[in-house]
Amino acid sequence: MNGSFGVTCNWAKIGLLLLLLSILGCNTLKKVGEDELLLTKNTILVDEEKVTNSEIKGLIAQKPNSSVLGYPLKLNLYNLAKENPDSSFQDWLHRKEKREKRLNNLLSVKQVNRLSESFLVKGYSEFLKRIGEPPVIIDTSATNKSLKKLESYYNSKGYFNNTGEYQIVDSKKKRKASIEYSITLNKPYIVDTIQKNITSPELDSIYQNAIRQSFVRQGEQFDLDKFTMERERLTSLFRNSGVYNFQESSINYSILRDTTLAADDQLMDVQLNIKKFRSSNDSTDTNMPYKVARHKQINIYADYDVNGGMDTLQRIQHENYNIYYSGKLRYRPKALADAIFFEKDSVYRDLDRIRTYRQITNLNTFKYPNIEFIPDSTQTELETNIYLAAKPKYSLNLNFDVTHSNIQQVGTAFSASVITRNVFGGAETLNISARGSIGLLSDASLSDETFTSELGGDINVTFPRIWLPFNTEKIIPYYMLPQSRLSIGTNFQRNIGLDKQSLNSILSYNWSPTERLKNNIELLNVEFVRNVNTNNFYNVYRNTFSNLDDIADQFQDNPEYSSYFDPILEEGEEPRLSIPDGANRFAKDVLSDSIPVSPEDKQEVNSIEERRRRLTEDNLIFASNFTHTKNSKSGINDLDFYQYRIKLESAGAMLSLLTNAIPFNKNPNGQHLVFSVPFSQYVKTEFDYIRHWSIGGGQVIAFRSFSGLAIPYGNSDNVPFVRSYFAGGSNDNRAWNAYELGPGSTDNINDFNEANLKLALNLEYRFPIAGDVKGALFADAGNIWNVFDNETNPGAIFSGFSSLGDIALGTGLGLRYDFTYFVFRLDVGFKTYNPAKIGSDRWFDGYNFKKAVFNIGINYPF
Template sequence: MASMKGSLGLMCNWAKIRLLLLMLTMVGCNTLKKVGDDELLLTKNSIFTDGEKIKNEDIKSLIAQKPNSTLLGYPLRLNLYNLAKENPDSSFQNWLHRKEKREKRLNNLLSQKQVNRLRESFIVKGASDFLKRIGEAPMIIDTSLTQKSVNRLKAYYNSKGYFNNTGAYNIVKGKRKKRGKIEYNINLEKPFFIDTIQKNISSPELDSIYNRAIEQSLVKTGDQFDLAKFNNERERLTTLFRNSGVYNFQESSINYDILRDTIKLADDQSMDVQLNIQKPRSVNDSSSVGNDYKIFRFKKVNIYADYKIGWAKDSLKSIDHENYTIYYYDKLKYKPEALTDAIFFEKDSIYRDLDRIRTYRQVTNLNTFKYPSIIDSLVGNNKLISSIYLTPRPKFSLNLDFDVTHSNIQQVGTAFSASVITRNVFGGAETLNISARGSVGLLNGRNITIGGDTFTSEIGGDVNITFPRIWFPLNTEKIIPHYMLPQSRFLVGTNFQKNIGLDKQSFNTVLSYNWNPSNSLRNNIELMNVEFVRNVNPDNFYNQYQNTFARLDEIANNFQDDPQYASFFEETGNTEDPLQLSIPTGANDFAKAVLDNEIPTDQQQRADVNSIEERRQRLTENNLIFASNYTFSKNSKVDINDNDFYQFRMKLESAGNLLSLLEDVVPYNKNDNDQLLVFGVPFSQYFKTEFDFIRHWEVSNSKVLAFRSFLGLAVPYGNSESIPFVRSYFAGGSNDNRAWNAYELGPGKTSNINDFNEANLKLALNLEYRFPIAGDVKGAFFADAGNIWNVFDNEDNPDAIFSGFNSLSDIALGTGFGLRYDFTYFVFRLDIGFKTYNPAEEAAKRWFRQYNFKNAGFNIGINYPF
């Protein structure tokens, strides 16, 4: 019998192997389906310089022909293209006339017009067009393109100083039929180096400017010749001159001469270079005296407020403010300083491109005018008149939004918002935004309260006013000048939630300042961030946090048969569990009796009840958070197409210190826990810091490796033993560890002990490899690591506490894959995460025990997680 089983097993395995081989053969045939007998499918490109293989992606990008893209080694897009019919019209015609009278029967059944539409339908023609659009035609080796690649490589190395390089290519047929690879071989010879740099500058003014900034030159003696450095130096000099008053300077006036014969090889490969800065191209250029470049100054600066096309300038009124003349029609609607502070050049100042760019940015930053028009006119010798035309945006605008949402709390929800924007409220280009929002949602089954409420609702509103300057009693212009786009924001808002948690009301006030020292740097200070959170329905705690209630009820089951404790329980109608603690009276009274030693429990039970009661009090008490914070961020991303950049964000926050310092001035009342009260509420006191770093590397064309690290710590002290729930950390979810749902992971090695698990220390590391699949469909493989812990607070569960480097073994690991569809303006994302390492399991069962679709986390999101 054993022998028969073994034979059957071998037969089954052999059948699987044959099936696999058959599938691979079919795939191979499909790959070469549209490759001719006398053609070769390009499979690989290799570049060698002096026998050394080149791995640089920038150099590889010079090759005109590249192999078809692959997905995990499989040419998916090529095979999709091969599935398309070459001539779907001819195939349809052949099918239509393959049987006699088929066309006639179809015409009678559908009509001739509909048969013609069938010819153009997706099934007949559209499917092939779609497959060709998302697929890739086979990359056939083309010797003309190969030679073009050789010429590009030679030109590239020529630009690096290898003026005498030579190149050739070699086509190597593959072992498999109709396949080949190309080897490019470049012989570099000796490079040339810069010996001396001479200059020939026609304008004395330009010569003086150049000499003052010669130390910043990108072209230096002793360097190997590099054309890119010369181009960058031309750009640097152009920027330098145009920011030093030379209004009409043209980059084309700069060129370099190489003062030796580079064709001849010699032992000394050094050469002299001459910098030439010539006169303006146009000899009739009236902007230059003596046909040479000069430094220009502004004779006058005019500002046209509320400009409209067709204005008759002679009907305008004007006022002079400082070094500006402001023109307006009928009545000036703006404070003069609000306009002049946005202009960075003035009368008698030299012309600078930098001032012009800053003016564009600041006027746009006012959010009161459209993109401005700046026209400079030449008058006299080396003088300019600048006219800035400011076209106003509408005084009022209305925005309406409607969204359909889904979360771990709501099955489905609808959210709407409306805002009215009023510009130039007080005449200083201030913007007032009054907004209202609301939502209604259907709760998930696990979140439906025992009271039977199945819907959640939320309504709120904000009044937000923005000032295009630092609104502060002291003058901050020297520290934060206007070109840093300073803004002050004052917000007052409120929010009402029903059937989410304990039904909350919140009131918040924010006074913040932000400014940008450069395009990549941003600073934000929230001088005052006050939030008051009131729990409207604290008696609903055990209905909402049912895991916590189950733990308490399990302890109470040991005493439910004792008549003296009967008042704590109520009948459930469930035969398996006929009695449970009544909510809220029974549960609260039972916990109080245990902690008052009125019920005999063991040490562990008492500790568990104490933990539950502390959590209940913490989550049902009202919170007053009076905080200040500072956020610094840097982003090296140049534009939307930049896939090689980094982002860094640091945030420091302190809460409660000011209120604590005022204790000696304004005596506070205290509660039973010796906490200071403001308006009858204990205020929160803590220090919080966060570090967030993101790095993207462009591995190759359209393939990106993305990394993110996050560390956050909030330490309570003074008037608090724990962090407010709204300021704590959670783990899991679509933008965190995607193998776990939000609030499900941690703290530490605990296993989902609460309905909403949170803590005050968080560490997260994410790595994601993103790649194209077909057309706008993209894919990703990811690994998410991290967890949350309690530290420096009142938590006493050792499994939840971070106790040093040993606790790093509690870091959870989730791995998985994702699909994304790029809609250009946003990306729709589906990620599936698998629990690879689960610290909540026993040590021997942590790896790959829940690595399956049943326990996977499915996440839908908009745009990339980091």
């Protein structure tokens, strides 16, 4: 059985290799006729200068076949497909049928075999054609169409007398050619005077007050884009100045040209025309002058039912708002009024309408609202109606997952959450969630039991306002979508690491000054972590134990030190320190000079004991932080954007001030204690920047840079493990597994390597392969270091610019499959520069698939 499987695998590898060779060696002209030319390149020359603008190049109707790093992959995949798969297999099938007759096979078997073989061949060819790309043959009709588009484009820029031509340039290789488009611009036309014909006196007054912001200006070159931008500006201006029903179609421009002027005179007059309102509902009165309208009456219909009657509704008035409801009003009037940005007797503004929609949606209590404006007979007063339909009071979410990790061979995780809306009558949201998991332990030495378990829960309350004892509306108005969140959570782990128990509480505020800017303040972030099973340290951190046990090897044959070692050994097994008693006593006695070791070994034991103390001690973190984020992305299809995130955090400062007034207890190390636990004290800052460049054809270059630094001080000489940095993993340097890179030039000395300084740079070229399958080539650089803390290993410490030589470099390639809602990602990383090596061994050491790191992830890493 094993031999058969091995042969099958070998044939599969040979088949895959042959397929790759056939693709690489495929003739790109295979399906190009003798009298046809394969398009290889388009060149655009404008006044004899080459054009690189992607917008202009996008006007070309025929583009060369797509390529990946210059290789026409899709074209060659298409060329592998057979034109007529049935005919190419007729002879082979006929010979097979004769063989089947000699073997007395049944007719039904022969038909099934024949049909299945034909189906597979046809399906394979159709698949290659679907994911591939047919050769782009030069078509002069398409070329002429492209030329007309280029001429029209430059017409829109004021070059009305431009002329164009194209030339097909034969390649040195037969049946290949490129196309060169040449455009001669000639003199551009200039806007001379701007006249206006505005039928509404009120619109004319509004226009005159904002004429300085106009995109169309006297003396500038004609540009159709500026006329479009001006129409959009005027539409927004009028709608935000009281004209609620203004239509962009009411605006047009007339080009006035004096025919008596000389033929080479490029001056032109422009007339702005703004027509009357054209109603689509009343054919008898289609032309009415636009007027400025005010909100005469504002009605809020809470719990609106489109099928319910309006006559039985009750009404209350709050701050000039009429609130209608049925039965009992479930919402505080102020909560409803704060979500509405229209004010009685104020001029209509479209901005207020948009803000009202956003704020009502932000309440997470109502469905998308319906807003209606009913004008009076004079068109100057509006009855404004806001119809609100409530979401369900309660909703339940359930999740179930299968998990795998370095601790669990396999596990199951479940979670449930109940959402309650409008908890206190002010559109607050209460979310109560519970989660749990159980799994099979991957390493029996980690615990006496077989299974791991985890149980946790959270309570979150969200308020649609800034929840403080003083009014913040002038600083953070409601149109910025302010929210306050109060959360309390706990988590219990068993047979996972040191069996942690944690309790956390967060009071945070967030708001969005614009659609692209977001701010978040965590005024209070309290986290308490208790390690229940500290005696399991050396079972979990095996590398640390191995380093300590190696130092103890020199004493293993001395009966005087036998009590440090495990007395029960299997045959052939070397003595080792017993866990936890022997390891703990050995480290303590080495540091007290009861056991003679070299200064180097003593320093190593001191480092191990410091790490054990740090990772087994309980943590109490009282922190506050501020995060500012900006994202220029305009939509999910925007492939050219940037975003950045700045975060500042401080922990322990408030408690440190209290030590001056309150007599805190201290431990032997002089640290102040709260609930018998030393509180952490540090400052931390992070900057994360991402930039994407679209280079056409679905190809994107993505760049990311990250820098973070956490400095302990006062009551701490190191940063808590949960707030430190690590390197490696599917979203970082993909040539290393998570926690395996660094610090500095050290070589994975600990099981979970972390530090308080991190630098990371990532560059990725993303390209389409076939359909929803995408590809990527990437380079990841970065590392972590210790700085301003109690680390003593010089290889792990950042000592200046010379330490930048310890920046690791990983390169690799990846495959992605786009499921529309998420992207499944597989990346293969190779260690290109490994700072843990020495000299030339740092470069390309183990640069092969055997030592590659495979990462699976969901969605793009940045």
